[in-house]
């Protein structure tokens with residue numbers, strides 16, 4: 001059974017490899033990731049993961065297509081994927097000294113077009129960050145393209161006092177849920 005990873009994220013490919021799953025091909029979905037008006041974070045993450053999957057599944061008959069979306073949420077607010085230092089600074093100031101949620105959605109579409117979905121909800125708690133810490137983190141560049149302006153797999157781990165949930169989900173692909181979906185679709189994981 002051919003597995004297609006519908007993602008441009010090298011982290012998702014590496015995470016899949018961590019559980020011994022190597023897709024036959026990687027085919028990213030380029031979709032509009034703009035949240036809808038008043039859309040709640042869990043709905044947004046699930047919708048975007050599903051839309052990526054549907055778009056890519058249309059290009060691959062007879063394959064399994066796996067897609068995901070990771071969203072950082074402060075209350076009802078969806079934080080952007082930081083593309084500028086100002087955006088990343090605003091995210092870090094908002095997350096400083098607080099707990100927030102990381103929602104990681106995964107969709108698997110099988111060869112018959114049947115879609116299966118899972119959503120992993122995680123809590124991350126940041127220490128209070130001072131200006132020196134934020135400036136140093138911004139200088140590292142690790143925030144670029146990351147939801148919420150940080151990456152737990154890098155230096156930001158030194159700011160995170162606690163997580164409740166799944167580390168792989170926070171990095172970008174909930175591996176427990178992903179493996180369960182693959183098995184449910186008959187993909188060999190062992």
Ligand SMILES: Cc1cn([C@H]2C[C@H](O)[C@@H](COP(=O)(O)OP(=O)(O)OP(=O)(O)O)O2)c(=O)[nH]c1=O
Pocket residue numbers: 006007008009011012028029052068069070071072081102145146147148150151152153170171172
């Ligand atoms: C919170 C957090 C996010 N991220 C990343 C994972 C995702 O790449 C990114 C969220 O953006 P996504 O839209 O989920 O993924 P992507 O644009 O990188 O790839 P694609 O849409 O093609 O699948 O933030 C980390 O790497 N570490 C973290 O701790």
